[in-house]
Amino acid sequence: MRIVVALGGNALLRRGEKPDASIQIHNVEVAARELAKLAEKHELVLTHGNGPQVGVLALESANDERLSEPYPFDTLGAQTQGMIGYWLLQAMQNALPGRHVAAMVNQTLVLAGDPAFSNPTKFVGEVYSKEEAEKLAEERGWVVKPDGEHYRRVVGSPKPQRVIETRLVRSLLEAGAIVVCSGGGGVPVIRSTEGKLRGIEAVIDKDLTASVLAEALEADALLILTDVDGVYEDFGTENQKQVPRATPAALRAMGLPSGSMGPKVEAVCRFVELTGDMAAIGRLEDAVSIIEGQSGTIVTPGGNYGGPDDIHPPIPEQIDTRIRRA
Ligand SMILES: Nc1ncnc2c1ncn2[C@@H]1O[C@H](COP(=O)(O)OP(=O)(O)O)[C@@H](O)[C@H]1O
Numbered sequence: 001m002r003i004v005v006a007l008g009g010n011a012l013l014r015r016g017e018k019p020d021a022s023i024q025i026h027n028v029e030v031a032a033r034e035l036a037k038l039a040e041k042h043e044l045v046l047t048h049g050n051g052p053q054v055g056v057l058a059l060e061s062a063n064d065e066r067l068s069e070p071y072p073f074d075t076l077g078a079q080t081q082g083m084i085g086y087w088l089l090q091a092m093q094n095a096l097p098g099r100h101v102a103a104m105v106n107q108t109l110v111l112a113g114d115p116a117f118s119n120p121t122k123f124v125g126e127v128y129s130k131e132e133a134e135k136l137a138e139e140r141g142w143v144v145k146p147d148g149e150h151y152r153r154v155v156g157s158p159k160p161q162r163v164i165e166t167r168l169v170r171s172l173l174e175a176g177a178i179v180v181c182s183g184g185g186g187v188p189v190i191r192s193t194e195g196k197l198r199g200i201e202a203v204i205d206k207d208l209t210a211s212v213l214a215e216a217l218e219a220d221a222l223l224i225l226t227d228v229d230g231v232y233e234d235f236g237t238e239n240q241k242q243v244p245r246a247t248p249a250a251l252r253a254m255g256l257p258s259g260s261m262g263p264k265v266e267a268v269c270r271f272v273e274l275t276g277d278m279a280a281i282g283r284l285e286d287a288v289s290i291i292e293g294q295s296g297t298i299v300t301p302g303g304n305y306g307g308p309d310d311i312h313p314p315i316p317e318q319i320d321t322r323i324r325r326a
């Protein structure tokens with residue numbers, strides 16, 4: 001199978017942990033041991049989040065008095081791809097000696113007219129109290145929004161249209177490499193009327209980019225790995241119940257929160273609707289078991305999945321809401 005995995009920010013930095021390199025390298029090593037089990041049997045493309053890390057770099061840059069202006073978010077996104085990509089590269093090489101691993105700095109095309117530029121939603125950096133956040137917003141010109149019971153800086157997060165280096169990723173996969181790419185959703189770029197690429201200030205959602213990439217690579221599965229074992233009905237209440245199987249329509253109808261589960265649900269639904277294949281949301285530790293059909297919330301056109309021999313589950317006749325790949 002060809003599998004695209006989106007690795008949640010929580011796998012790199014758990015809630016409340018300091019963003020020290022040593023802590024993140026340890027977390028990446030734990031993640032790599034799980035991901036290696038998938039890579040032993042399957043082609044693997046890994047994308048990762050960068051929200052906490054890009055916020056740290058943005059603050060460092062803004063506080064550097066030698067600079068006449070802080071580094072823009074596209075440049076900071078590339079920095080996080082280099083840093084986290086290096087950690088994943090080394091950890092995957094150590095987990096799978098002899099296997100080729102490539103970590104790329106690469107770009108994602110967005111549209112200059114995307115309304116997301118004027119309505120920032122992507123959380124970056126650390127959490128603050130309401131008072132701290134409001135002070136920072138005034139002093140530094142940030143936009144801040146509530147994230148659970150705290151506040152965080154938000155930046156524009158346009159929809160990913162295409163991973164610019166898709167063909168190169170495909171070539172690396174076909175050469176047997178594990179590919180780490182599109183970290184932080186990819187460096188956001190727009191194409192000028194002359195056809196030239198140019199960076200633009202934004203942070204793209206990595207789950208949505210993983211979905212776009214998985215479809216373009218004709219992946220058999222898209223796995224969104226985070227710190228919960230699936231999507232829950234009545235999440236956070238005593239009646240919460242994990243959803244083991246779902247159709248895209250049923251999952252969309254749950255109306256999940258835009259800052260956390262919402263983009264993951266949109267990413268898996270989009271992939272399943274466009275390809276007719278399987279996508280899932282679950283815990284990093286359950287990656288293999290999700291592919292086996294034993295964990296996670298698994299989404300297919302008909303809401304059925306029997307395991308890796310059923311990677312293109314049949315679509316029941318009565319469901320006609322998705323487009324199948326020829
Ligand atoms: N209905 C739901 N089911 C499961 N998790 C949910 C739900 N609604 C919100 N969440 C939250 O979504 C979080 C995962 O999203 P997020 O923090 O953005 O993940 P990551 O950083 O790993 O990409 C979970 O830790 C959980 O707190």
Ligand SMILES: NC(=O)OP(=O)(O)O
Binds near residue numbers: 050052184203207
């Ligand atoms: N870019 C991105 O989606 O990062 P997080 O997953 O860390 O929010």
